[in-house]
Amino acid sequence: MVEILEKYSATKLEDVKVWFKAASVADFPTDGGACVKYKDKQIAVFNFARLDKWYACQNLCPHKMEMVLSRGMIGDDKGAPKVACPLHKKTFSLENGENLNGDLDAIATYPVKVEDGLVYIGFKE
Numbered sequence: 522m523v524e525i526l527e528k529y530s531a532t533k534l535e536d537v538k539v540w541f542k543a544a545s546v547a548d549f550p551t552d553g554g555a556c557v558k559y560k561d562k563q564i565a566v567f568n569f570a571r572l573d574k575w576y577a578c579q580n581l582c583p584h585k586m587e588m589v590l591s592r593g594m595i596g597d598d599k600g601a602p603k604v605a606c607p608l609h610k611k612t613f614s615l616e617n618g619e620n621l622n623g624d625l626d627a628i629a630t631y632p633v634k635v636e637d638g639l640v641y642i643g644f645k646e
């Protein structure tokens with residue numbers, strides 16, 4: 522269990538060493554998420570069109586260790602973007618990964634950039 526979680530570590534923009542080309546903008550649902558693979562990680566990527574922003578986080582929900590967050594509903598919590606796990610509705614900030622309705626560990630979040638219709642996710646390695 523712990524090893525699965527250790528694969529994911531939050532990445533800040535200033536720490537990005539690799540911009541991974543995930544897919545084109547058209548491959549992601551509007552105001553929804555999709556899962557992409559990078560090395561041995563599953564990353565949930567969200568096109569939060571309503572806010573005109575993109576977010577990425579680990580696809581792994583730390584509640585029951587299920588790879589499901591990309592299928593979660595996105596919304597906002599007092600203006601802050603969040604995703605709700607589709608299984609038991611634990612919610613996480615898409616900005617810093619914090620569990621907003623419980624005391625689970627924060628999930629890892631990753632920077633996203635869009636260039637020429639392509640979506641890139643930033644990783645430390």
Ligand code: FES
Nearest residue numbers: 582584585606609
């Ligand atoms: S597995 Fe995500 S809330 Fe339970």
